[in-house]
Amino acid sequence: MFPLRPALVFPICLSAACVCFIGCAVNPVTGDDEFMLIGEKEDKKIGRRYAPEIEKYMGGKLKDQALQEYINNVGQKVARASHRPHSGYEFAALNDSSVNAFALPGGYIYITRGMLEKLDSEAQLAGILAHETTHVVARHTAAAMSRQIGMFLLLAGAATAGTGGDEMAAAHVTAQIVDLRYTRADEQEADISGLNYVVRAGYNPYGMVEVMQMLQAENKDHPVEFFSTHPIPENRILYMTARIQTVFDNADQLRVGQDDYRKNVLDRLPQESQ
Numbered sequence: 001m002f003p004l005r006p007a008l009v010f011p012i013c014l015s016a017a018c019v020c021f022i023g024c025a026v027n028p029v030t031g032d033d034e035f036m037l038i039g040e041k042e043d044k045k046i047g048r049r050y051a052p053e054i055e056k057y058m059g060g061k062l063k064d065q066a067l068q069e070y071i072n073n074v075g076q077k078v079a080r081a082s083h084r085p086h087s088g089y090e091f092a093a094l095n096d097s098s099v100n101a102f103a104l105p106g107g108y109i110y111i112t113r114g115m116l117e118k119l120d121s122e123a124q125l126a127g128i129l130a131h132e133t134t135h136v137v138a139r140h141t142a143a144a145m146s147r148q149i150g151m152f153l154l155l156a157g158a159a160t161a162g163t164g165g166d167e168m169a170a171a172h173v174t175a176q177i178v179d180l181r182y183t184r185a186d187e188q189e190a191d192i193s194g195l196n197y198v199v200r201a202g203y204n205p206y207g208m209v210e211v212m213q214m215l216q217a218e219n220k221d222h223p224v225e226f227f228s229t230h231p232i233p234e235n236r237i238l239y240m241t242a243r244i245q246t247v248f249d250n251a252d253q254l255r256v257g258q259d260d261y262r263k264n265v266l267d268r269l270p271q272e273s274q
């Protein structure tokens with residue numbers, strides 16, 4: 001049999017893949033049917049394909065294993081309290097000075113060194129990780145990819161997974177993933193569901209409000225990277241605070257973990273790039 005010429009491989013893969021990539025999916029956070037160009041089972045494949053590219057693009061993972069374990073443990077507690085507790089999640093810290101946190105489809109969730117430096121408690125860390133976890137659980141990330149990245153590029157990148165194939169397509173998609181922009185409605189959903197997740201995980205939900213207050217204050221001095229992809233919903237602090245006051249009457253008794261965060265993160269963070 002003749003080997004397929006590279007130019008012929010993509011169209012064949014694409015036409016086969018398109019059939020199962022297009023369809024509807026139920027958002028477990030809202031219960032609504034949503035039109036998606038990427039099927040749920042493809043989330044992991046896409047996440048697995050691009051996680052190493054994104055990590056490289058953002059300075060690599062911090063090399064401190066104990067710090068990574070601490071971040072991942074806090075993230076796993078939150079993920080277990082989510083609407084999709086068994087989907088499989090990985091939380092990691094990247095060696096990048098931007099103030100940011102983001103997620104890939106399939107449960108790859110990242111926080112930057114720049115963001116970790118700005119936080120001061122485990123409840124705050126849990127808050128920002130819960131916000132990102134909701135973006136994965138509600139498939140905001142997959143939806144944003146469906147809207148903002150060309151189907152050809154996305155599928156071409158996934159189709160060449162593990163083959164060392166179309167590097168240019170992969171690099172282009174990587175840059176677009178980092179710049180994916182959520183809607184304000186996604187943001188509000190991530191805030192509200194995130195609060196539920198942190199409380200179920202045993203964390204004080206005011207930690208999440210404090211993170212958003214800190215980021216909004218920082219953003220007045222200079223643009224914070226987090227808000228270039230996570231637009232600020234109107235009245236965010238007000239609706240989060242109102243929800244805590246009306247729904248979680250035990251909020252003040254829940255875990256803050258300021259000392260643990262200092263010991264496990266702040267005291268261990270490298271001052272500059274490793």
Ligand SMILES: [Zn+2]
Binds near residue numbers: 182186
């Ligand atoms: Zn967000």
